[in-house]
Amino acid sequence: MTTELASQAMKGLLPLVQFALGPPKREPAAIALRHALTERSWSVRLVESVAESADNGQVAVMAHAIVPALRQALAQLAAQQRRLDVLLELGLAHAAPAVRAAGAPCALMKGSAAIAWVYPESAWRQRRDLDLLVGERLPEVRRALLARGWEDANDPRLGQDPHHVRAWNMSVTLGGGRVSLDLHRHLVHSPWCRPDVDLMLASRVEGRAALPVTAPADTIINTAIHLIGTGFHEPLKGWLDLLRLLPLVSPVELRARARAHELVTGTWTCLGVLGRWFDAPVAEHRAALGRPLLGPLLDHLAAGEHATPERRPLPRGVAYRLWPRLLKDLRL
16 A cells, blocks of 8 residues: 555544544533523523524524523524424425325324424424325325325436335425425335334324324334434434433333334434433333443444534544444344
8 A cells, every 4th residue: 555545544534533532522502502402501601602503403493482591592593494384384284185085004204293292383393394104105195296286306316216216205386485295115225224114104193293193102213213324413303302202102112113123222322312412311211222232332432412422523424324334233
């Protein structure tokens, strides 16, 4: 290996070395925001930077509603997000009759499911789009939405055949804005975990929204899949979903669902972050899952106190490839 190639290799390895061996990064504004949102003490001298963290974490509406010291700083942003939420709810109401007419099992997931279970109003849980789990009936649901005025908006780079893609995006213009709806056949691009979509659909719950929603345990698992699948480079809102959903699910139920979806290691690790970031009571749920073989190492690597739980921030592309591999359940 030439000196130049060796230098390039060392430069590429440096972020991983710092990630594994450096001290945990602490970001005061991120820590203060988490304290504020869970009614723990924090320094109001950080208001400006905490408000910026709330914006970046996509929790501005919630923070505006429950943290008096942030109301002035977040007023305009919260109003803007509330208008977007009204548009999304309008889109859901528009799509629901068509989806129901298709007769396919379906369930709202991710943020829309969390809203149905643990938020007092939909705007508290900021969303950019709607996510609907439909499994193998995706083509039928798509046709029903096309007949209702929705249009295909899928990125051709992600696949052009609705019979084979993991997810298919559709959109419609309503009230002067564009609403996006993702139809999900599967939840992961590669089998680093194995979500049982049929089980999620069979366990869907009616009556809490315009369409059925995933059950609380499945919503936890789905949220954890999304957090891990993006290398933990996700806004704070997803972690707050986990925090609020966990009391609805018993340790035994969470263990059963984590095993069914092959996400025991990932769920255990995410609960460790909840315990540290929010002082959440996670011991019983973690004990029910059982400590993974690499548990101490995973807690070490997920000990960050900044925008992500990474011990030291990793480049997004590196994190995207690394964390799903680290948190894959071992088959012994």
